[in-house]
Amino acid sequence: MARAQVAVEDPTELSPRAQALLRSSYRVITRQGSHRLSLQDVADEAGVSKGMVLYYFKTKENLFLTTMRYALERTGARIRERIAGVDDPHRVIAALIDAIFIDAERNRDFYLLYVDLVEHAARVPSFGQVSSLATEIINGLYEELIRDGVARGGLAVEDPAEAAAAMRALIDGTFLTWLPREDWRESHPRFKALCHASLLRLLGVDRSPAP
């Protein structure tokens, strides 16, 4: 795999054809894992020849990197959208948990990709920027929520950035322990509830039910 020399391109600025390939690539990765991703598979999934994949994304690494970024930004946007309407600071945590834990299949797809990204980022320098992007998106969102919650009252937190980091660790860790389970489909609600309860503890939310 050749080394990418330039920054990963913005997926939203790609031609429609390239974006379709990106979606095919994402589908193949969720099905097989990024390590078993082959250009031929992506081409087959998209119903085109392998040459075309390389025509739009010069190398496999570039395709992979761009797919990561695409999935990351799409997921981040979706979560933001989901919690945009919620104003009550007491409910915003619940809304976030609802937004993140949508359903077992999609959570599994995304977090398996995310785990792959971490593994790659730790070994291959060019993946570092995508991984940093992930941290920016995720921690930024969490920190924003926490600051808001503190300002409106209801959250007992000293350092929002630190709390956001802890929050991220808890949520990502919940998925990490959930992913390899054989009963991942059935246990999804249980892990969701556990994560919710732990998060409330972590953020010092008053746990007496609202009257």
Added chain:
Amino acid sequence: MARAQVAVEDPTELSPRAQALLRSSYRVITRQGSHRLSLQDVADEAGVSKGMVLYYFKTKENLFLTTMRYALERTGARIRERIAGVDDPHRVIAALIDAIFIDAERNRDFYLLYVDLVEHAARVPSFGQVSSLATEIINGLYEELIRDGVARGGLAVEDPAEAAAAMRALIDGTFLTWLPREDWRESHPRFKALCHASLLRLLGVDRSPAP
């Protein structure tokens, strides 16, 4: 890669030669990642021929599985050993954190392998048992500690098994967010402190300093 039909063998019951190969395998995996592990690399690392690796471990999958189990049990035993002497329930959490966060290099090696294991376990059924073994070892240890802490007072926890799961999520998640960082070497103490503080919150430990 052929499918393993039988349970992964106990690494401690292997011949010295095979155990040496296991250590070589672990070294190669920590260096390159399990997906870039080749039999030739292991053979080179051990200074033998590739044929020998397959002589002792019939398939690559079996070698990999056994290496995982070896690393898992070795790490679990080391942590148990480290906290064995601590009696004071207020210090046992600190001791655990000290035992887990030994140093940046070893944490990185182990958790990169662990992340690989999760990815494999989620895709390849034969890795499920090793992953379950990991859960047993880790959650068992945590639950034991929590029960002990509750019995001696100092921990405000309702369901120890549930608290253990949350604890594991927090710790594993801390490493997951730490791993892909470029500054992983320098930021190790910071993540350790963050994890420690969050853990105290999560377990409802009285945070006023002892007089």
Added chain:
DNA sequence: GTGGCTCGACTATCCGGTCAGTCAGATGGC
């Protein structure tokens, strides 16, 4: 007809696994 787009054949490489065979040391018959 020209240039972007698409194909598919081809190349080079890598890697898991097989296999025939080497060699050193143990065994045992005399």
Added chain:
DNA sequence: GCCATCTGACTGACCGGATAGTCGAGCCAC
């Protein structure tokens, strides 16, 4: 004590299959 035989660890050449990337030629819309 000595040689024939055997055994099991170990090697290295080899095979088959997969796969990233190249390239030249065809297609078609403008």
